[in-house]
Amino acid sequence: MPRVIRPVPDLDDAFFWEAARDGRLVTRACAGCGRIAHPPSPMCPACGSVDWTERELSGRGTIHSWIVSRHPSQPDDAPRIVILVDLEEGIRLVSNLREVDAADVSNEMPVEVFFDEVDGFRLPQFRPAAAQEVSV
């Protein structure tokens, strides 16, 4: 089981972690112009608004880039695949890829979100999208 370093949420990102605890992947949408961005920022650079609404994301996307993360000197620490995901809403998010071997990972692979307790902390995780399995 990999060790999860807990986030230290502040006023700008606590909403993300509270939603994750409930199994929802969300981002902020500007209340003024609807622009979404990740990571969240307290002010919309397009219209200047500091008001926002929470927007639930589909959790579907493709792999933009990926690595295998191992601790360099603690071999008993389980490796994790870290991915940068292009979400279909047009934003990018870092997460982990599960339920697949590193040898089978490829850029642009379709993935979908799920939520799992990792080291006792509920995190958004991704796995190969179900649609891909059907199409084989």
Added chain:
Amino acid sequence: MAASAKAAIVGIGQTEFSKNSGRSELQLAAEAVRAALADAGLSGRDVDGTVTFTQDTNDELALARAVGIEEIRWASRTPFGGGGASATVEHAAAAVISGMANVVVVYRAFNERSGHRFGQPAQQARSAGFNFYLPYGLDAPTKMYSLWFQRYMHVYGLTNADFGLYSVVARRHAATNPNAWFHGKPITLADHQNSRWIVEPILRLLDCCQESDGGVALVVTTAERARDLRQPLVTVEAATQGNVIDGDVLFNYYHPDIARFPEAEMGARILYETTGLGPADIDVAMLYENFSPVVFYQLEAYGFCKPGEARDFIADGHIDLDGTIPVNTHGGLLGEAYIHGVNNILEAVRQLRGTAANQVSDVRHVLAAAGRSAIILGRGA
């Protein structure tokens, strides 16, 4: 002062580069500054400005007590770690050209191997800015950067062995530089491929910069004053930072195309516009490389080759000492030492003075690029 006034680097100094200096970081800073002042023919009393990194542990007033700087008019620090290495010269140049200070020392000194080791995996949460990364295991610069590099590999079809082409060049240059930690120790591509994975399938051990103990310093004043000093004139032709919206030092994931390096492209644009020079006018390039792929990005951003061509450009010998644009002639941060990129600027000065261990002939312009900051230095008439 005329708008055409230029700054000049009139002194360089350093300690030895090691893995265990046995002395305080402040002592390293003081020794490096004193050496740089001696090189310039100046003393602490002539200094009225200081510039270092926000990350440097050495307090300006503590340094002043050690080297005898009686009054500091200008003290500033540059953000973004090694990415801001060349911004130190920008700060110093701004101070002396504006008249806000007369003589500025730039210093960077640390026990980065024997003391607090950079680049170790995080053990606990830091600021909220790390929240979207640390919980997923992205806990060290090697990994943080690799998630950026992998896209470049994918887009241009590179493997880790391609990055090793640079490592071999850096270690070859270090091998003939007595100042380098890896003096006399070149490597082959097979050595690179036999070194252990740090981040699979992106970085092996020999793609990573060293961990070093040491201090380096520069002395900056106006070109006008520099003419009365003892060293050959080395001018700051242009200096800029490269900070672009949606960029990030460690997590540069949010630009539309991350197979490119927009921060370095911005630096290139401003330096070339300011000087009227182009890539063909640069005789030697110092390219910051905490990890070997950053050289690939910067070769392309600064226009030495086209996007995606860095691999073949290196393989064809263009960055060798006898190539069209020799790169990191001292061995770089992989081969000489990792003094957070400021040792690259010292080598740029040596190449322009004609005193480098691996001297390139007739050097007139040197680029010293650090990803998020860059300078072009020139040989004065």
